[in-house]
Amino acid sequence: MAAPHRTRQPAELEMIGGKGTRQRCWEAIRARRDGFTLLDIAHKAAADIATTKTYLQALEKGGFIEVGNRERGGHDEKHYRLAKDNGLEAPRLTRDGQPVTQGRAQEQMWRTMRIMGGDFNYQELAALASTSEVAVSPVAARDYLKHLAHAGYVTVVAQGKGRGAGGVANRYRFNPGRYSGPRPPMVQRTKSVYDPNLGRVVWQEEADHDDL
């Protein structure tokens, strides 16, 4: 918005209302599915022109939008229209229009934990969250659980008693009351946990000031 961001910023600063730039663009597109231009979307989504253009290119290559008639006159402004409505969530695409697999692991773990209900360790979570398309590694599950436990999304039911040959891993349990939405909480580089559903940082390394 008013911030003259020249490059990428941490998630909590880049997200506006918990929505990324592409999400806002996608919503603007769906609002004007009949016909829209680059500037139209960029203005409505409060996004940078170049960034909007990049996403429109990806959407076009992915077949989500189509180029319609050009603007009358000498302007080179393209008129797009929505070709494939993928729902509320903005399609995550690479620059070539290919679907993005990154981030799916956490999304699947987040969803799996909410469904399973009982207690589990990281290996069980990794196995259950893995699909034929996206495999969730035990390491990823372990790391994700650690941060979710700090943020209070999961509770340690049984501490990892014993290390060694007969070691038992920590057993966690998901707190249903902490389910904030479909978007999985993300672990930021600063070792803090940001919840895109709530649109704010829910845990930081030192201060645990916030409590439901």
Add this chain to the structure above:
DNA sequence: TTATGGTGCGTTTGAGCGGG
């Protein structure tokens, strides 16, 4: 000792932005 869990660091990939 060895094996296993936990924690930290490095690499890879995607997203934003500017220039040609």
Add this chain to the structure above:
DNA sequence: CCCGCTCAAACGCACCATAA
């Protein structure tokens, strides 16, 4: 309009601590 650079998040590996 297309290509490249930069930065942050996700993924993965390596090291450390500890119990059998």
